[in-house]
Structure formats: structure tokens, C-alpha cells
Amino acid sequence: MRIDVEDLVLRYGDVTALDRLTLSLEGGKIYGLLGRNGSGKTSLLSVLAAFRKESAGTVRIDGQPVFENAGLTRRVSLIRDVGETIDIGTVEDALYFAEWLRPNWDAEYARTLLDTFGLTPKAKVKSMSKGQRSAMGVLVGLAGRAPLTMFDESYLGMDPPSRYAFYDALLADYMAHPRTIILSTHLIEEVSSLFEEVVIIDHGRLVVHEETQTLLSRGTAVTGPAEQVDTFTHGLTVLGAKQLGPTKSAMLYGDLDDARRRKAVEAGLELGPIAMQDLFIHLTGEPK
Amino acid sequence: MFDDRSPIYRQIADHIKADVLREALKGDEQVMSTNQYAAFYRINPATAAKAFQQLVDEGVLFKKRGIGMFVSPDAREVLRSRHRESFFADVVDPMVAEAKAIGIPLSDVIGRIQELEGR
Numbered sequence: 184m185r186i187d188v189e190d191l192v193l194r195y196g197d198v199t200a201l202d203r204l205t206l207s208l209e210g211g212k213i214y215g216l217l218g219r220n221g222s223g224k225t226s227l228l229s230v231l232a233a234f235r236k237e238s239a240g241t242v243r244i245d246g247q248p249v250f251e252n253a254g255l256t257r258r259v260s261l262i263r264d265v266g267e268t269i270d271i272g273t274v275e276d277a278l279y280f281a282e283w284l285r286p287n288w289d290a291e292y293a294r295t296l297l298d299t300f301g302l303t304p305k306a307k308v309k310s311m312s313k314g315q316r317s318a319m320g321v322l323v324g325l326a327g328r329a330p331l332t333m334f335d336e337s338y339l340g341m342d343p344p345s346r347y348a349f350y351d352a353l354l355a356d357y358m359a360h361p362r363t364i365i366l367s368t369h370l371i372e373e374v375s376s377l378f379e380e381v382v383i384i385d386h387g388r389l390v391v392h393e394e395t396q397t398l399l400s401r402g403t404a405v406t407g408p409a410e411q412v413d414t415f416t417h418g419l420t421v422l423g424a425k426q427l428g429p430t431k432s433a434m435l436y437g438d439l440d441d442a443r444r445r446k447a448v449e450a451g452l453e454l455g456p457i458a459m460q461d462l463f464i465h466l467t468g469e470p471k
Numbered sequence: 472m473f474d475d476r477s478p479i480y481r482q483i484a485d486h487i488k489a490d491v492l493r494e495a496l497k498g499d500e501q502v503m504s505t506n507q508y509a510a511f512y513r514i515n516p517a518t519a520a521k522a523f524q525q526l527v528d529e530g531v532l533f534k535k536r537g538i539g540m541f542v543s544p545d546a547r548e549v550l551r552s553r554h555r556e557s558f559f560a561d562v563v564d565p566m567v568a569e570a571k572a573i574g575i576p577l578s579d580v581i582g583r584i585q586e587l588e589g590r
Contacts, residue, residue, distance in 0.1 A: 354515075376514040
């Protein structure tokens with residue numbers, strides 16, 4: 184599903200969570216939504232899922248306004264960090280409810296996922312652990328096959344094997360049933376390879392929207408004798424630098440053409456990639 | 472030569488090239504699909520597809536519409552000749568530099584090469 188957000192503002196009283204955010208996603212891809220705590224990730228997803236009404240600006244999904252648009256919201260699914268939200272009854276009851284709510288629900292796939300995550304149909308949702316509750320939320324999000332499916336830190340409490348089971352299931356199901364998926368996460372190293380495009384927001388505004396591989400190609404770590412590194416990086420965008428004795432490593436942001444790369448190699452400098460996590464840290468600033 | 476920008480691309484491309492060089496993948500043989508590669512490496516299928524596209528551009532793979540990706544009949548020869556061109560710059564020059572740095576006389580290195588040649 185295509186998403187068009189223009190000058191989106193969301194205020195909670197005095198707090199401006201989204202500050203004239205503009206963003207277009209063409210859809211049919213897995214998107215990573217990255218941002219620090221309080222950057223507006225959950226606010227943005229809440230508006231896209233019609234859980235909240237925008238204070239100003241426009242939000243359109245496949246060209247339609249979102250808020251109080253029942254025909255559209257049945258096709259949009261947001262799994263929040265609390266996981267399964269319906270406390271009444273058993274796992275089976277929750278699945279029954281999800282099936283009633285979701286036009287594309289795949290009951291057989293849902294049963295497979297119960298096994299994947301080790302969930303028992305008769306278990307009471309209320310007495311579930313945080314991790315089981317998250318797994319339950321993830322299951323509902325996957326089996327719902329909503330044309331726009333969003334996971335907002337839905338992995339919280341899930342242990343690493345369960346998280347990787349989620350990533351594998353998500354990737355496999357996305358390939359079998361292509362749809363628009365947005366993953367918001369802090370576990371960047373674990374999931375960034377799943378993203379086709381990355382959206383980074385900060386202070387309620389868009390910082391970067393780019394194809395993952397293009398973004399990664401913009402980052403280059405230059406390592407070598409401090410003086411040579413400084414000469415080479417002069418006039419370029421340096422996101423950060425570290426020094427160990429006479430050796431310096433600088434993180435560059437921006438396209439480096441082959442001529443420049445050759446120059447670096449000739450000067451005895453080492454060029455290497457920068458991980459998504461490091462790019463994210465340096466693009467969104469100082470520790471809080 | 473300057474493709475150190477994308478480790479995932481390179482992993483996939485190197486994997487396929489290595490298979491071609493040691494003839495685990497032969498000319499006209501079909502390679503696994505982008506989806507299979509994506510699942511194996513746990514990466515987005517678009518990323519896998521880009522790695523494949525790179526190999527198509529390099530003449531290692533070719534695409535049969537609606538069927539999949541195949542190894543070019545002359546892929547191995549293309550790779551061998553390209554590796555021959557870069558062999559001295561990629562392998563020999565760094566070896567000589569390393570030998571000098573740790574104080575091994577080049578005559579010893581040459582002696583070793585001749586010894587291996589005689590085996």
C-alpha cells in the first residue's frame with residue numbers, strides 16, 4: 184500500500200511528537216523505521232493505523248484519508264510493543280477474534296506459527312509472559328496478512344531464538360505474499376538486512392529515507408595514520424572519529440567516487456563499510 | 472576492485488563466483504533463486520536480486536525470463552581471465568610487501584615458490 188504523509192503534525196498537549204513530517208513510501212517493500220526514544224516512531228505508526236488523529240497535515244494510504252476510514256483500517260495492522268492486547272480468554276479466543284477482524288487471515292498459517300513460537304491454544308493470554316505476549320502479537324500480525332502491516336518494537340521480551348524465528352517467518356511470508364511491512368526497532372544490527380528501505384526520524388522530523396544499500400554505501404570508515412586520515416577527510420562530511428595511538432578512524436558520510444577511493448588506498452588508508460547501527464547513531468546525534 | 476561498500480552483495484557474489492571457479496556450478500546450470508538466497512542469508516530479496524544483477528552485468532550469470540538465473544557458458548573462463556589480470560596486484564604485491572615488512576628476503580620467497588613448483 185502506498186503511503187503519503189505531508190506536513191504531518193501530532194501534538195499531545197504541549198508536546199509536539201511529529202513536527203511537519205513529510206514522507207512517501209511506494210509500498211510493497213519491507214521498510215525499517217528507525218529513531219531514538221521519543222523521536223516519533225510510535226506516533227507516526229499510530230497515525231498510520233488510525234489509532235490517533237493527526238493534529239495537522241495529511242495522511243493518505245493508497246490515496247485515501249486514514250482516520251475513521253473503516254474500509255481502509257481493516258487492511259492496516261499495527262502490532263504494538265505490548266504484543267497481544269486482548270487480555271480476555273485464551274490464545275484460541277484471540278485467534279478467533281483476529282480472524283473475525285482480518286479479511287486476509289490465514290488460519291492454517293496461524294497454527295503453524297503457534298508451533299514456531301511454542302504457544303499453546305488453551306493458554307490464557309492474561310497469564311502469559313512478556314515474551315509470549317509479544318510472540319502472540321507477532322503471530323497475529325503475520326497471519327493477518329494485512330496489505331499494510333506494521334510492527335512497533337514487537338519483539339520486546341522475546342528471546343533471541345524467538346526473535347530470529349520471527350525474522351525468518353517474516354521474510355519467508357513476505358516473499359510468498361508480498362505486502363507493505365514497516366518494522367520499527369532498536370535492534371538495528373539484527374534486522375537491518377531485512378529492510379529494502381530505511382526511514383530515520385528524529386525529533387518528529389524525517390532525517391533519512393533511502394534504499395538500505397544506498398544508505399550503507401554512503402558510509403565509509405577511513406582508517407590509517409592520523410595525519411593522512413585528516414588530509415584525506417578535509418572538506419568531507421565526517422560523522423565521527425576515533426583514535427588509538429597514532430591510528431585514526433573517521434566515519435565519512437557521502438558518496439566517494441573511485442578516484443577518491445584510489446587516492447585513499449594509495450595513501451595507505453584502509454576503507455571499510457560502516458554498519459547501519461553506527462550510521463544511525465551518528466546521524467541522530469548525542470547520547471541522551 | 473572497489474566493491475568493499477556492500478558486504479552482503481560481495482558475500483553472495485563471491486560465493487557464486489567461487490562455486491563457478493571450482494566448477495561446483497557449471498555453465499548453463501541454474502542457480503538458486505533470489506528468494507532462496509534471501510532466506511539463506513536472511514536478507515531482503517531485493518538485496519539478493521541486486522547481487523545477481525551485478526553478476527549478470529559481469530557476464531557470470533544470465534537470466535532466462537520466467538525460469539531463473541543460469542551460469543553463463545563462459546563464466547569460468549571470464550572469471551579466470553579476470554583473476555589472472557588482477558592476480559599480481561591482489562596476491563603477489565601484498566605478499567612481497569608483507570615479506571619486506573617482516574624481513575624475509577625475496578630470494579627465500581622465490582626459493583619457496585620454486586620448491587612448490589617442483590612438487
